[in-house]
Amino acid sequence: MGKIKKYSLMQRVILLTLLFVCLVPLSSLAQTIQLTGTVTDTKGETLIGASVLEKGTTNGCITDIDGNFTLTVAPNATMVISYVGYVAQEVPLKGQKVLNVTLKDDTEMLDEVVVVGYGTMKKSDMTGAISSVKSEDLMKRATTSATEALQGKIAGVSVLKSGGNAGASISVKIRGIKTMGDNEPLYIIDGYPGDINTINPQDIESMEILKDGAAAAIYGSVAANGVVIVSTKNGKAGEMKISFNTYMTVNSVAKKFEMLDADGYMKVHNMMYENAMANDPNQKKQAYLTVKDGKNPTGADTDWQDEMLRTGIAQNYYVNIIGGSEVAKYSLSYGHADEKGIFKGNSYIQDNARLKLNAHKYIFDFDAGLNFKVTQSKQPQYSLKEMYSMSPLVPVYDENQTYGYGLTDMSVDGVKLGLPTNRNVMADDHYKTRKYTGYDITGNIGLTMKFASWLTFKTSYTYNGYYYNDRYHRAKYEANAQEPSLYPYNYEYNSYYYQQTFENVLTFMKNFGKHSITAMIGNSVISTRQDKSSVSVEGKKTEYDVVDGGLSSSEVPGGFFDPTSPTIDAGIGGTFTGTGTFYDYNRASFFGRFNYSYASRYLLQVTVRSDGSSKFGKNNRWGTFPSVAVGWRISEEDFFPKNTPISNLKFRASWGRLGSESALGYYYAPTMTSSNTQGMSYLQGGNPWSGMSNLYLVNDDLRWETTDTKNIGFDFGLFNNKLNGSINYYYNTTEDLLIEKVMAPSAGIYNPTVNVGKMVNKGFELELNYGDNVNGFEYNVGLNLSTIKNEMLKADPNQILYGSAWKGDGHAVTQTLKGYPVAGFWLYQADGLFQSDAEAAAYVNSKGERLQPNAYAGDVRFVDTNGDGSIDSSDKVYSGSGIPKVEANLSFSGAYKNFDLSFQFGSAWGHKLYNVNRLYYEGMDAGRNFFKTTLDAWTPQNTHTDMPRAVLNDLNQNTRESTRFLENGNFVRLRQLQLGYSLSRTIAKKIYLEKCRLYVSGENLFTITKYSGIDPEFSSSILNTGVDSFVYPFTRSFVVGLQVTF
DSSP states (O other): OHHHHHHHHHHHHHHHHHHHHHHHHHHHHHTOEEEEEEEEETTSOBOTTOEEEETTSSOEEEOOTTSEEEEEEOTTOEEEEEOTTBOOEEEEOTTOSEEEEEEOBOTTTSOOEEEETTEEEEGGGOOSOEEEEEHHHHTTSOOSOHHHHTTTSSTTEEEEESOSSTTOOEEEEESSOOOSSOOOOEEEETTEEOOGGGSOGGGEEEEEEEOSHHHHGGGGGGOTTOEEEEEEOOOOSEEEEEEEEEEEEEEEESOOOOBOOHHHHHHHHHHHHHHHHHHOTTOOOOGGGTGGGGSOSSOOOOOHHHHHBOOEEEEEEEEEEEEEOSSEEEEEEEEEEEEEOSBTTOEEEEEEEEEEEEEEETTEEEEEEEEEEEEEEEOOOSOHHHHHHSOTTSOSBOTTSTTSBOOSSOEETTEEOOOOOOOOHHHHHHHEEEEEEEEEEEEEEEEEEEEETTEEEEEEEEEEEEEEEEEEEEOSBOSSTTSOBOSOEEEEEEEEEEEEEEEEEEEEEEEETTEEEEEEEEEEEEEEEEEEEEEEEESEEEEEEEETTEEEEEEEEOSOSSTTOOSGGGGTTSEEEEEEEEEEEEEEEEEEEEEEEETTTEEEEEEEEEEEETTSOTTSOEEEEEEEEEEEEGGGSTTSOSSSSEEEEEEEEEEEEEEEOGGGOOOOOOOOBSSOSTTSEEEETTEEEEBOOOOOOOOTTOOOEEEEEEEEEEEEEETTTTEEEEEEEEEEEEESOEEEOOOOGGGOSOOOEEEOOEEEEEEEEEEEEEEEEETTEEEEEEEEEEEOEEEEEEOOTTOOEEOOEEETTEEEOEEEOTTSOTTEEEEBOEEEEOOSHHHHHTOBOTTSOBSSTTOOTTOEEEOOTTOSSSOSGGGOEEOOOSSOSEEEEEEEEEEETTEEEEEEEEEEESOEEEEHHHHHHSOOSSSSOOBGGGGGOOBTTBOSOSSOOOOTTOTTOTTSSBGGGEEEOOEEEEEEEEEEEEOOHHHHHHTTOSEEEEEEEEEEEEEEEOOOSSOSOOOOOGGGTTEEOSOOOOEEEEEEEEEEEO
16 A cells, blocks of 8 residues: 555656646746737838747747738737848837838848939938938828929928919929029939929829039039939839829818908098098098998998808829839829819819830830820919909999999999999909910930940930910900900910930949949930910901091901800901910030949049030030039948947038029010010001011120039938938029119110129028837937028129019019128118107108108108118118028828828928018008908007008008018918828728728918918019018818728
């Protein structure tokens, strides 16, 4: 029994031991979870064979062909996800069972390749100031314009819209104003010169902005304003993929002017007349202020803004098909946009189609592209100025009028009201139509021959063509009884433009140990032509008769059997006029670039380009534009400490010279005309006779504008490149400015262009970007900031460049003078209001003479700034500039699980805006409607105000160009806010989709500013920089969109 007991005890020990050993893994198994997920890159493409590893163990797997994985792990494990060429991520699970990871390119391992002029370059080898924008950033804006999508993305790049109307133009400036001509940058699309407006933003893969001379000088005379290089999406080998994107936008006016209603109109106009009558006994009130005992004589209370405004709707559809094999790849896309503007009579339709082909066989690489765009634009055919000015006492419709629309020429109880003369804009909208139709076509073809791994040759041809048609029709009608449209009228304008470019480029690229050399030479020939013609017909004819022995004439209706017909043929039998002209332009270029790198640390780039232009005379037809740049990758030095937060540091410095001829425009061939304009016709017996004359003054010594650019910068990365950025200081001078010399009309020629003047732009640029992934929340924060100071270093001492005159021939608020910015504000200095007639009378000079002899209580006091005893134009002093000193933009994008969020703030600081709208609608000096702010006009009972008194004719000139209308232009605005949701891949596959994303977004949601105008951010001409005059109100937009890939 004892042995048996002992054996049983041993057996029990063994059994317990075995049970313990077995239970350990079982207990471990009970504390594990099954983890599933997907690994993709930043473009949403799945990564096949990515490593998924439980940190600290050998437990792991790789992703399958769809990028998916399944792995049993501990609930609180930390997962390490890695893939060759991408930055590895460590993600603590904290119990989550689904893990979707996006890996970013590792710039240390796969050095990002950036497109530069006539080639590509590793980002680490760049020596110029180049900034990049990727497709995912552009896609966050719901727009059909690639330039608008660029807004706020890059330091030093200003993108401004001309207004909130559908189809409004957009201007782009890189590092400020450099010329009095066109300041738009050069656009290179897939290596070929082109028009960015022909490209749908959704077709773009990336955009590189070349900002300094070293980066842009290879393009010579067309790159003085900078270069934007656009790379569109390529086809890919494999199965065909179809992407479909659509969104709908609801637009409303973000801000509108608060105009007087009928009661306010009567009140302010009564004040205006009563103050005028107090100074002039002969002044009498108009009947609209006296009939009906001073009450509203018509009973109407029309808000003309509300009548013309509406909710705008925009629809956008885009489809892209990509595919191909290892030999040939293709990308085909089509986009359609249809926008109904927020103003009646405003619409914009755009259709884009694009085909891109790439093929490789033996030593040959073939690429071709074709872009086609059709636009149909209808812009309001009524004046915003008239819309704001029209009296609310006038009804929109009036059955007593011939054409059914209310007119200012009204009578009540047989009494003419004498209302101020303005147009009924609703009648203008109904009886006038205008349609602009444009057809753009761009085609390019290139053949590259790789003779060796180090030697390639490319020859290419590009065609850019644009046909434009403008049709206008005006019926017989009345919108203003004083200016009736007596006869129907048709007008048609046609323009055909084309440009052909031939280029050849030979590239040598070879490494010799630690030495790397790239050399490129090439030539380019461009031929351009534009033909323009116009014809118009008015439905009248002139009949002649002999009366009392003398010849008399009279106009009678003729032609236009159908007055509503928009075609020219409808006017047969009427009075026709027509003009036609054309120009030819040619440019030949030779260029070269040399890049040298030692040990990927010391970098050198030298470029030179010589351009010959037909715009210049024989003495200066050719211009040569060199550049040189150096770089030092400090972080690659042996002495650079490795265990620091700084993972990348590079120094850059460059100088480059660029040319420009944009201010010259084009030389049009002489034409025949029946108008007597500057000698183009001949007078005989007081009547013009058709003739022909060359009105251009030949100047063989005219020189190229030249811009010298200097740039010093650092590129850096910290914390394993989670934080990266660049900082630049630039100093750009443009000399031999091409400026129009104003001639007396008696000269009989067009104003010639001469070389005179020099300007400088200088400033700092900072770009920062921080990205990370925290517990599955992936985010990216971007900041860009730029400063600029513009100054004229030289100017024509015999000619001042003025901006527009806003009140007849006067009220020019900007001047361009030596020592000040372009289009600086030169204004009288307003110094409050006179509070009594005695105070106004006591405002005298040293001789006791009144400085403002027509001033009374409530009028504006102006400062005699030069102390000469009189207030005149010499008292206007520099009062600021419309060029912002600082622009800053902040962006954020983040994604967690299936949700994503992005937003962007924009701001500008340190500039002034001149509000011309207030000149008219706070003037209170003539018959029109005014802003509601005029209800606070000065009266003896309302002295605590800065709004002067209302007085007809304004003898004190309270509305002269002064600081009264100058305002602070600072603003901060939320440009864009977007929230998206993507279906999980499991659900997407069940409905036969690869990806499916829904999103909602808002644009221009709010603006913080003290500026009282419609919007503090708008484009204007160079000499009117910062002048706000009748800009179409901007929109606030709400968007719903869908993105699908099959």
